[in-house]
Amino acid sequence: MSHSFNKDFSSSPASHLNEGELIRGLTQKEEWAYRQLIDQWSDKLYRLAYRFLGKKEEAEEIVQEVLQKVVEKIDTFQGDSSLYTWMYRIAVNQSLMRLRTQKGKEFVSLEEHASEFENGIRVREIPDWSKLPEELFAKKELHDFLQQCVDELPEDLKTAYLLKDVEGFSEEEVCTTLELSKPAMRNRVHRARLILREKLERKYVR
Amino acid sequence: MSVKTRMMKWMFRMMGLPTCEEVDQFAYDFLEGQLDPKTTHQVKRHLKTCKNCHRFMESYRKTRSLGQSPPSIALDPEFKEKILEFLSRKGGA
Numbered sequence: 487m488s489h490s491f492n493k494d495f496s497s498s499p500a501s502h503l504n505e506g507e508l509i510r511g512l513t514q515k516e517e518w519a520y521r522q523l524i525d526q527w528s529d530k531l532y533r534l535a536y537r538f539l540g541k542k543e544e545a546e547e548i549v550q551e552v553l554q555k556v557v558e559k560i561d562t563f564q565g566d567s568s569l570y571t572w573m574y575r576i577a578v579n580q581s582l583m584r585l586r587t588q589k590g591k592e593f594v595s596l597e598e599h600a601s602e603f604e605n606g607i608r609v610r611e612i613p614d615w616s617k618l619p620e621e622l623f624a625k626k627e628l629h630d631f632l633q634q635c636v637d638e639l640p641e642d643l644k645t646a647y648l649l650k651d652v653e654g655f656s657e658e659e660v661c662t663t664l665e666l667s668k669p670a671m672r673n674r675v676h677r678a679r680l681i682l683r684e685k686l687e688r689k690y691v692r
Numbered sequence: 693m694s695v696k697t698r699m700m701k702w703m704f705r706m707m708g709l710p711t712c713e714e715v716d717q718f719a720y721d722f723l724e725g726q727l728d729p730k731t732t733h734q735v736k737r738h739l740k741t742c743k744n745c746h747r748f749m750e751s752y753r754k755t756r757s758l759g760q761s762p763p764s765i766a767l768d769p770e771f772k773e774k775i776l777e778f779l780s781r782k783g784g785a
Contacts, residue, residue, distance in 0.1 A: 607713030
């Protein structure tokens with residue numbers, strides 16, 4: 487094999503190809519197109535799957551399944567959405583299917599959060615942990631804890647949160663990928679953030 | 693507690709400001725710049741008046757930014773090679 491994958495995928499000459507060229511290459515079963523597909527998307531898909539499932543091996547399997555589906559079904563790709571929205575939708579669905587087979591997941595609710603108000607006024611003093619030293623926020627331990635909290639989110643909140651806040655999708659892209667209305671999407675991301683904020687506060691300042 | 697909260701609610705109403713619970717509900721739209729200018733102004737005024745909501749908003753903002761800056765995760769380059777071989781076999785490249 488003449489080309490080996492390295493960590494700097496942006497340096498790949500093929501990364502300058504546009505989506506239309508990539509789709510044509512995939513349809514014609516060109517190896518450069520497979521390579522481009524992997525160069526451009528496998529890390530992103532892996533990251534998403536890993537955040538859903540928390541296991542390296544399972545996330546790798548999801549990447550392989552998604553790319554296999556893309557290669558097999560590229561003829562049926564209608565172009566109603568972008569290629570990557572289509573890929574992410576497959577990745578989300580595959581990840582959710584796996585999550586549903588995992589037993590013993592305990593999800594959290596926002597009931598406690600709702601009880602923070604009386605007559606619409608906060609009744610509990612909120613500590614401002616956002617001013618904690620920056621070194622703390624860079625620590626792996628904190629990100630591991632955050633990942634654990636994300637794992638415990640209800641599935642619908644987790645999906646919207648991962649695409650919007652972690653993957654940095656625009657609102658339109660999240661709505662297209664998950665086939666959600668904007669208000670529903672915003673509500674899910676907001677509720678996810680509230681739960682995560684609460685958990686970070688409990689862990690680090692209470 | 694209920695007398696105090698009733699008075700605070702009345703005060704916010706008199707000032708034409710949202711309550712803490714409404715600020716909480718506006719948090720997403722506020723940070724994403726989706727609120728209309730009038731409501732944005734009212735939320736900002738509430739945040740200046742109410743320390744608790746100010747702290748809430750700052751920590752909510754921090755929660756969002758922590759999600760946006762996760763540690764980098766990447767696939768093993770060898771695994772990418774395996775996927776390429778797999779796709780080439782399946783697709784017949």
